[in-house]
Amino acid sequence: MIVLDTHIWVWWVHGDPSLPDSTRALLASSEQTGLAVSAISCWEVAKLVEHGRLTLPCPVVDWLQQALAYPGVRLVELTPRICVESTQLPGEFHRDPADQIIVATARVLEAPLVTMDGKILEYQHVKHAPTNT
Numbered sequence: 001m002i003v004l005d006t007h008i009w010v011w012w013v014h015g016d017p018s019l020p021d022s023t024r025a026l027l028a029s030s031e032q033t034g035l036a037v038s039a040i041s042c043w044e045v046a047k048l049v050e051h052g053r054l055t056l057p058c059p060v061v062d063w064l065q066q067a068l069a070y071p072g073v074r075l076v077e078l079t080p081r082i083c084v085e086s087t088q089l090p091g092e093f094h095r096d097p098a099d100q101i102i103v104a105t106a107r108v109l110e111a112p113l114v115t116m117d118g119k120i121l122e123y124q125h126v127k128h129a130p131t132n133t
Contacts, residue, residue, distance in 0.1 A: 004113075005041075007116065039078045078101065082108050086103070089123075
């Protein structure tokens with residue numbers, strides 16, 4: 001299983017050219033083992049739409065339902081363990097609560113995180129899946 005950062009999930013669903021071919025291949029090859037999407041990513045997508053930073057081809061609730069039905073996608077609920085882990089991340093990590101929860105999700109699942117977010121990539125206390133090799 002791999003954990004998808006919100007932008008990776010959105011780019012993958014939209015076929016966005018910002019997603020490297022190698023990452024696309026990684027996602028395709030991971031469908032059998034699972035593509036974990038944190039519940040906080042649903043909130044992030046809704047907030048991006050609310051603030052006009054993301055335009056979807058349908059209402060956000062419909063988009064989420066469709067995107068969560070993609071092959072291999074597994075919604076990871078926000079559990080008490082993930083909540084606590086997000087507040088106790090080792091070392092220095094930035095203060096974005098959604099990123100903290102996504103990183104905590106990957107740590108709790110002991111799964112690599114697929115992201116192109118520089119702040120997360122610099123964080124050494126989470127496994128990273130290759131995004132552009």
